[in-house]
Amino acid sequence: MKLAVYPGSFDPITNGHIDIIHRGARIFDRLVVAVLHNSKKQPLFTIAERQRMIREVTADLDNVEVDSFEGLLVNYIHQRGANVIIRGLRAVSDFEYELQFASMMRQLDDEVETLYMMTNNQYSFLSSSIVKEVAQYGGNINGLVPTVVKDSLNEKYGHYE
Numbered sequence: 001m002k003l004a005v006y007p008g009s010f011d012p013i014t015n016g017h018i019d020i021i022h023r024g025a026r027i028f029d030r031l032v033v034a035v036l037h038n039s040k041k042q043p044l045f046t047i048a049e050r051q052r053m054i055r056e057v058t059a060d061l062d063n064v065e066v067d068s069f070e071g072l073l074v075n076y077i078h079q080r081g082a083n084v085i086i087r088g089l090r091a092v093s094d095f096e097y098e099l100q101f102a103s104m105m106r107q108l109d110d111e112v113e114t115l116y117m118m119t120n121n122q123y124s125f126l127s128s129s130i131v132k133e134v135a136q137y138g139g140n141i142n143g144l145v146p147t148v149v150k151d152s153l154n155e156k157y158g159h160y161e
């Protein structure tokens with residue numbers, strides 16, 4: 001069975017992430033969306049809230065599972081028995097960091113392959129942080145995130161429709 005892990009902060013999940021999940025789920029037998037618990041970042045949503053939103057928007061995909069992990073990704077990959085990591089690539093700006101990421105993964109375990117999927121053009125400039133920034137000031141985020149995420153953002157920022 002081919003098992004892949006799609007790791008990230010997903011704070012919160014956007015339509016760009018969802019596009020990668022759909023495409024990844026078509027390639028692999030099983031895809032684990034793994035929410036990273038990063039103590040260096042101050043997240044807007046708790047791990048449980050992020051997982052709940054991802055579960056809700058991927059409920060139609062039978063081979064997608066939502067999990068979370070802390071610490072080194074390579075350890076989590078071993079623990080899950082996976083050998084492929086999926087990452088999304090947006091603009092050129094992602095490239096430098098991702099090159100470092102993939103090189104470090106190879107250094108830690110050269111059996112683990114990091115696979116990059118180019119973003120769908122319409123989501124090239126979409127990130128969780130830009131969505132949060134716009135949502136905070138009550139801007140229109142329709143089409144960028146699913147309704148459940150939009151509602152959770154409005155609730156966090158105290159905007160009610």
Ligand code: ADP
Binds near residue numbers: 088094
């Ligand atoms: P960040 O790395 O900005 O904290 P995440 O950790 O949530 O964002 O992202 C997880 C993965 O999803 C990364 O590989 C990232 O490049 C990818 N990704 C994020 N936004 C998009 C998008 N709009 N289109 C495609 N891939 C994306």
